Amino acid sequence: MPEDTPIIEIRNLDKFFGAFQALTDVSLTVHIGEKVVICGPSGSGKSTLIRCVNRLEEHSGGHLIVDGIELNDHTRNIRAVRMEVGMVFQQFNLFPHLTVLENLTVGPIRVRKIPKAEAISRARKYLDRVHIPEQADKYPAQLSGGQQQRVAIARSLCMEPRIMLFDEPTSALDPEMINEVLDVMTELAESGMTMICVTHEMGFANKVADKMVFMEDGKIVEIAPPSIFFTKPKNPRCQAFLDQILEH
Amino acid sequence: MxxxxxxxxxxxxxxxxxxxxxxxxxxxxxxxxxxxxxxxKWRWGLIPNYMFRYDEERERWVANLLVQGLITTIRVCIYASILAVILGTLLGMARVAKNLTIRMLARTYLEILRNIPPVVVIFIFFFFLSEQLITALNIESWARGIARQENNAVWEFFFGDMRRFPSIISGVIVLALFESAFVGEIVRAGIEAIPRGQQEAARSLGMSWIAEMRYIILPQALRKVLPPLANQFISLIKDSAIISLISVQELTYKAVELVSTTRAIFEAWISVAAMYFVLCFSLSMLFSYLERPGKAAAR
Structure with a gap:
């Protein structure tokens, strides 16, 4: 598969919440297998941007093409896209009434319509991948935060998506659990998955990202490979932001 | 001690x-x-005989007026609540639907029922809906057909005397339509209590609205609203007295009958009150026992 085939094309995207403009003229192209890390101060539109990619938010203007499908008001398109785009949330959002295994199989069985036995073996495979095969029969509330987030990652992977979106996946975790989640994400990145991560974990970003994106006030201010981004960013506000979070 | x-x-x-x-x-x-x-003149001695009497022909004790009425009340209440939960769930879903027309229709239904006295609602449902339906579907002659058959034990077990099937069924429909509005509000509250993230997670797996409701939202919502639903069930038992007005032969109807034959006004009504009380109070005790933490599968 050619490495330079675009899989997500964001062109001149605008997003309004009422009168408030959350995104202004945002353009970004992500290629197959590329890892993009988005950072920026809170309220800069990072989450809004990736939530537009699987249309949890509807964009107000511009074009958004994911996996060759233009996102617009046609429901079929949206569901087709969502099947190919996995999403991991800050608050995990596991289904509390289902066991871990059921959390992992409900999508494949009800959406992909694959046989139950196959869905279960697939679920076990991905639980292995996130290193918690022994938790299959527990309920989410019985797991630690880090374990829950890894289950959430496995739940998305069970749909065998082509793209994974991470919306601040470690922000709700206790510090000692952050690394187990980042390790899983790093392994996923090494397997060649296309990823967009909104995160403030700069160590992870430096190790994994092909492209760093800095956003402020709903605009993309800087796009650069990490080697340049972390050493000599062009934009002074980006530099200020990095100084602030790398201080400690 | x-x-x-x-x-x-x-x-x-x-x-x-x-x-x-x-x-x-x-x-x-x-x-x-x-x-x-x-x-x-207090004649409490009459009452036991109107609960159970000895059938000379069949040589065994059989239910008389009051117990017959009680059994009908229980039957009607069980069927009506099943129907009310189904209708109420649909109504609750309609109340949070994306489509404005559907939402408005559900809201209209609810507001009409909430702002008209129950007796009036019951009569309107009965004369405009239930009776027409029963005539249109020819249920009367169908039920008579079953009543004449030899092997109708199963039917009799579920519906009692099949000749009175149309009356019971209209009682069930009327009561269910009435209660569904309140069940709908309970279900809506349950759905709205589920965090938004659940919906977002379901959607990002590519689920349709129906699948999202069926597998993610409703199972959680219904579990949450089980206690108020149980209370609504008790309300329904009390409200069921009202369908005596459309000649469903349940407990209250039988009490009126008993009073008009025996003139034992106080005894009859006190007995009926006691029967309703025992039924509702024991159910309420049962539900609060089941609700106790650590009892039901509280997760």
């Missing part, structure tokens, strides 16, 4: 004695008034 009595005695105040004395005097006075001034 002695200790327990002792501790109760210690908590009593002289005021408690006064209150009890006043109450005894008050009810004693009413008792005497009924006996003397109304010249009322």
């Amino acid at each position: 002695n200790n327990k009595l002792h501790s109760i005695a210690k908590r009593l105040h002289w005021m408690d004695g006064v209150i009890v004395a006043v109450l005894i005097l008050f009810f004693g006075y009413i008792w005497v008034q009924i006996g003397d001034q109304l010249n009322y």
